[in-house]
Amino acid sequence: MKVLHLPYGGQMVTLCSALREIGVEAASCHYYKSNFNFKPDLCLHLQQVPPTKHVMIRTEFFNRAVQEFDVFHFHFGQTFLPDHSDLEYLKKMGKKVVVQHRGSDVRRLSIARQYGNPYVQVKYPDEKAIVSELRKLSAFIDHAIVADHELLPYVREFYKQIHIIRQAIDLRRFEPSYPSAAAKAPLIVHAPSHSFIKGTQFVREAVRKLEKRGYAAKLQILHRVSHEEAVQIYKRSDMIIDQLRIGSFGIFSLEGMALGKPVVCYIRDGLLDTYPKELPIINANPDNLYDQLKRLVGHPERLPELGLQGRAYVEMHHDSLKIAKQLAELYRQL
Template identity: 30%
Template sequence: MFDALARRARAATERRIAKGEVRTLWASTPILTLPILARCDRLLGLQSSSLVFNTYYITRSFDINLILLEGAFRLTRSRWCLSVFRRLVFAWALLRFDVFHYFYDRGLMLSEGRYGINSEEVDLLRKSGKRLYTYAYGADVRTRETTLGLGQPNLCQECPQPGKYCICSEELLQSSLKPLAKGATAQLAMGDMLAYVPGCRDMHYWPIDATKLAAPPVAFRSGETLKVAHAPNHGHFKGTRLLINAIERLASEGEKIELVSVQGVSNSKVIGLFGASHIVADQFVAGFHGYTALEAMALGRPVLCFMRNDQMMIDPATCPIINTRPEKIYDVLKQCLRGEIDLDRAGQAGRRYVEQHYSPEAVAARLGQLYLDTANLPADLNAKLRARVTDLMKGRAEAAPAQI
C-alpha cells in the first residue's frame, strides 16, 4: 500500500514543483517556534503549515492542531489504533506536502523508541521524492558522554535522574541518527547541540517577531530594588539554585534585590514577567542561551547567561548577552546593583540584536539559502528563491539601526 502511495506522492510533488509551487510542513514537536517557522517559509513564497498532535502549556497556536483526535485515539489505550491514525495523517501529509521539517525526536508516525523519527517514515519520504530537514532542540540529541566532555559546568553534572530528561545514551542517539544518513536532505543544529550531530549544518533557526513586543527603557537606578526575572522549565538544568544562592547572599548583605520566578505557565505570562523586571537570568549550566533569552532581548531586557564560547553566538562581535559563569553570578548582579553595568543600554542592544539576527525575515533568509544549497529545485524556482533571499537580506540591512 505504502509503495503505491509513495509513487502517487512523488508524482504530486513533481507536478507542484513543475508549476513553481512548493508546500512545506513543520511538525510535530509542539515547540513555540513551529508556527513562526512556517511563517518564515511563507515569506519565501512557499505554502507552509505547522502541525502538532499535542501541545505544552506554553502555547496552542499551531496551524493544524490534532490534539482532540490524538486524545481520542489515546483513550482507546490501543497502540495499534493510535498507530493507524498516525499513519493516516502521514499518508495525507505525504500527498499534500513536498518539504518536511522535523526535530530529531519524532515525525508524524509513532516513533519506534522514546526518541527518533520512525525509520519507515524516513524511507517513505525518500522514496516519495520529499525533502527532509531535521533540527535539534536539546534533549532529543543530548548524550551523557559528549556532555561531560564539554567541560565544566555542564548539564549532566546537574541532572537529578540520568535517562529521564534526554536521550542520554550514545547508542540510542546513533540509532536515532542512522536512518537520516541517507534519508535526510540536511541535518541541522546550533549552539551546544552541534556537538551531538556530527556533520550537521550550523544554522540558528529560532525566529522571534520583536515587532509584537514593546521594549520600554529599563527604569532602574542604583539604590532601588533590582528585579531579576527567571523562568525555568527544569531548574536543575538552568542553574536556578546557583542564581538563588547568589541573590540570597546579596539580600543577606542588605542589597535590595528580588527574584521573580515562574514555571509551568503560558508564554504570555512569561512575557509579562520579563517586561515588568529589570534583568532576565536565563541559564548558567548549558553554555548556550535558550529561547527565553531571545524573548527577553526582544523586550529590551538585559540577559545574564553562561556562553561557553563564540560558537554559541550567531554574531559574537555584537552579542549583548552578559556572559556569566556560575561562580560569577553574585559578582555580576552586584555590578548591576551598583550601576556599573548600563542595563538600559544592554537591553536596547539586545533588541537590535534579535531584530537583526532572529526576526522572521532573518530566519527566512537563512532557510532560503538552505533550500538553495540542498533542495535540488529547478533553476526557475531557485531563481525566485534567490531573489526573495536577496530582498529579505536587503530589507534587514536597511532596517538595521546604527550601532551606538
C-alpha cells in the same frame, strides 16, 4: 512548494508564520495541545484519545500530508511515526526532508564534557538511545539544522550536510520595555523549562546572597504558565536569567533581549567567538553568578544600555523574516 513543520514547539509556529510572509506556503502541526498555549496551524490533539490509537492517527495524517506537502521539516528528532518508518517512504516519493535538532534531543554528557564545561548536565542520560535515533534519522535524511556551534559536535558525524541557522523571533510581538536606570529593587525573572538542567538552584542561591548582603532585588521564577502570561511578566522585569549549565543561550534569552532586558546566561569557553561579536549577554556561570548580579543590581544605570544592545542584536541576527529567507533557500537546495 508547500512545507510542513512538525511535531511541536513555539519555534515552528514562528517560522511558519514568517515563511508565509515571504511567500512560502508553510504550516505547523502539533501532535498534542501545547502546555504553553502555542497556536500551531494544525493539531492532532492526541491527548484526547487513548494511546493505543496514537500510531493509527499519526499514520492517517502522514498519508494525507504526503499528498499535500513537498517539504517536511521535522523538529526535535521526531517524525510522523515513532519508529521513523515513514522516512523511507518519503525518500522513495522524492520528498524533501530536513531535521532540526534543538538541544536535549541530541546532547550527550560524554561529548559535552570534552569541551571544558564543568557545569553541564543533560536531560536524557541514555546516550545509546540518542545515538540510535540519530542513526535512524540520518539513514534517510541528509540535511540537519542546528542553531549554533554548541550543538554541532553532537550531530556532526551523522549527517551529510549540517546547516547553522539561528533561532527566530517575531520582533513585532515583542515591543521593547527597557528597564529604568533608577531601579531601586530590580526584578529578576528566571523561567526554567527544567530547573536542574537550567541551574535554577544557583539563581536562588545568588539572589539570597544579594539580599543577605543588603542589595535590594526581587526574584520571580516562572513554572507552568502560558507563553502569553510569561511574556507579560518578562516585560515588567529589569533583567532575565536564562540557563547556567548548558553553555549556550536559548529562546528565553532571545525574548528577553527583544523586550530590551539585560540577559544573564552561561556561554562556555570556546563558544563566544562563534557568535556575532555584538552578542551582549552577560556571561555568568554558577560560580560567578553572584558577582555578576551584584554589578548589575548595584549599578542600575547600566541596565537600559544593555537592554538597547540586546534589542539591536536580535534585530540584526534573529529576526524571523531573515531566518525564514535562509530556510527558504535551504529548502530549494534539498
